[in-house]
Amino acid sequence: xxxxxxxxxxxxxxxxxxxxxxxxxxxxxxxxxxxxxxxxxxxxxxxxxxxxxxxxxxxxxxxxxxxxxxxxxxxxxxxxxxxxxxxxxxxxxxxxxxxxxxxxxxxxxxxxxxxxxxxxxxxxxxxxxxxxxxxxxxxxxxxxxxxxxxxxxxxxxxxxxxxxxxxxxxxxxxxxxxxxxxxxxxxxxxxxxxxxxxxxxxxxxxxxxxxxxxxxxxxxxxxxxxxxxxxxxxxxxxxxxxxxxxxxxxxxxxxxxxxxxxxxxxxxxxxxxxxxxxxxxxxxxxxxxxxxxxxxxxxxxxxxxxxxxxxxxxxxxxxxxxxxxxxxxxxxxxxxxxxxxxxxxxxxxxxxxxxxxxxxxxxxxxxxxxxxxxxxxxxxxxxxxxxxxxxx
Numbered sequence: 523x524x525x526x527x528x529x530x531x532x533x534x535x536x537x538x539x540x541x542x543x544x545x546x547x548x549x550x551x552x553x554x555x556x557x558x559x560x561x562x563x564x565x566x567x568x569x570x571x572x573x574x575x576x577x578x579x580x581x582x583x584x585x586x587x588x589x590x591x592x593x594x595x596x597x598x599x600x601x602x603x604x605x606x607x608x609x610x611x612x613x614x615x616x617x618x619x620x621x622x623x624x625x626x627x628x629x630x631x632x633x634x635x636x637x638x639x640x641x642x643x644x645x646x647x648x649x650x651x652x653x654x655x656x657x658x659x660x661x662x663x664x665x666x667x668x669x670x671x672x673x674x675x676x677x678x679x680x681x682x683x684x685x686x687x688x689x690x691x692x693x694x695x696x697x698x699x700x701x702x703x704x705x706x707x708x709x710x711x712x713x714x715x716x717x718x719x720x721x722x723x724x725x726x727x728x729x730x731x732x733x734x735x736x737x738x739x740x741x742x743x744x745x746x747x748x749x750x751x752x753x754x755x756x757x758x759x760x761x762x763x764x765x766x767x768x769x770x771x772x773x774x775x776x777x778x779x780x781x782x783x784x785x786x787x788x789x790x791x792x793x794x795x796x797x798x799x800x801x802x803x804x805x806x807x808x809x810x811x812x813x814x815x816x817x818x819x820x821x822x823x824x825x826x827x828x829x830x831x832x833x834x835x836x837x838x839x840x841x842x843x844x845x846x847x848x849x850x851x852x853x854x855x856x857x858x859x860x861x862x863x864x865x866x867x868x869x870x871x872x873x874x875x876x877x878x879x880x881x882x883x884x885x886x887x888x889x890x891x892x893x894x895x896x897x898x899x900x901x902x903x904x905x906x907x908x909x910x911x912x913x914x
Contacts, residue, residue, distance in 0.1 A: 567912030568618070573602045580604065583618060593617050593889065594654045603905040610644050610894040610902055613659070613831060617651045617889030622913050625649065627888050628850035630866040630908040631662055638664075638817045638845050642903035643895040646822075647851040649858075652885035655829035660851050660860050661893035663820040663836070664900045672809035681805055694805045698791035698798055816842040817900075821849065821860055822893060823877060839873045846873075852914060856882055866908065 568583045570590075577599045580590035595614025597606045608614040631645035646661025674692035676683050681694035793803035819839040824831060839846060839862050846862040847870075853859075856879045864870035890906050 567910065568620075569908070569910045570604075571602070571908050572599055572604050574599055576600050580616065588618050588620075590889075591617050591619075591887070593648075593651065593657075593887075595892075600905065603907045604890065604909075605905040606892060607904065608892075610892040610904075613826070613891055613893055615648050615651070615654070615657070615659075615889060615891040617648060617887040618911065619887050620911060620913070621886050623650060623884045623886055624853050624855065624914050625888055626850060626852040626910075626912050626914050628848060628868070628908075628910045629890055629906045630848050631903060631906060632845055632847045632866070634847050634865045634867070634870075636845055636847065638842070639815070640901070641817075641845045642901045643897075644893045645849070645903035645906050646891050646893055647849060647888075648891040649851050649853060649888045650882065650884040651887035651889065652883060655826055656883050656885065657891075658823075658825045658858070658879075658882065658884075659891045659893065660821055660823050660849065660858075661891060662839075662846055662849060662862070662903075663822050663893070663896055665818040665820065665897050666899045667816045667818070668813050668899075669816065670811060670813045672811060674807075674809050678805065678807045684804060686806075686809065690809055690811070692807050692809050694796075694807065695799075695802045696796075696805070698793050698801050698803045700789050700791055700801075702787060702789045704787045817845070818842070819844075819846055819862075820896075821846075821862060821873075821875070823858065823860065824893065825882070827883060834879075835877060837875050840871070844871045850910075854914065856880070 568586055568588055570583045574581070574584075578596075580592065580597060580599060582589050593615040595606050595608030595612060597604055597608075597614065597616050599605070604616065606614045627647045627649055629645070629647060632641050641664070643662050643664045646659055648657055648659040651657040672688055672690050674683055674687045678692065678694045681696045684693045684695040686692040791798060791801050796803040796805035798804075818841045821837045821839055823834040823837070825834060826832075837860065844864040846864070847866040848863040848868055850861045850863075850868070851858060852861075858877045858879060860875045860877070861868075862873045864872070888911055890909060892903060892906075895902050
């Protein structure tokens, strides 16, 4: 917190100096005894790494009598960080009184080297705090875009790829199984085989079937002439048919005026697995899926006036190159300068953006805040670390 001095009749923030070995240097702290008790009246900078026992009380900033205030939400010390379980949608916040509006505030939000997929978003800096409903803040955010690629193998179960490359479902084809059915139509008769019957004796010339036939049945064979084994369907013993008949079917029926009518043949197809498509079986299988994610890292500048929170600007820090590990805000009159760094010691890749507010509501308290992440697929921050605050 700065010290006030009266210059030309007006009070202004002053920076005290001390002379050591004939050299003037900026004083880090100034104390005054008030009612018998020493109190800090000036501090050029304060910092808190929260490396203390887990507690529901935040206590003071180390080595100072500057007390933390839980501005909004419930905060605690957990695993050497400051933590809150309060929903980020309500902007939970802690602050300290620093008696000046021109400050540099910083904090770590991710460990150096944290991968983008395990990074946490929504942690930020609160500044110009008047009370729980009037303040300014900046917090990190990210938008995650996934690009998904589908790949089909050239074969599946020994079957070649038919279609689906680049889609979620791969289709493989193979020949369907034919199922042929033969029937006789109209007045035809299905006869396994016909033999020439001969006339008066066993003089037939062989089997003339199978097939569909038309003709008149003129009776059964004549048994008086005895067996006739040379003209019959193999394995069947018969006698000659009556005179005037022309064919014998091998099963005791004699025919006259027999002529071939042929088969009516139909063929259907079936698949042991898969789906039938004409004479082809189509077998489906899920494609291999590869998803590549791209992170667009953001910083949101927001403020609250009488409890109404507004997003002033959303800035893109980078697209899929590095994850912010540290964020800081510096103020000079009405100008706000936002910074992000790839390393938690303010080194490595960096980003900077300035914004000049018009007639901002400004207090002299500053601290830490959590804001809600806007992308459901990234991880919400719940803690911050290594807070620093200095007058500028």
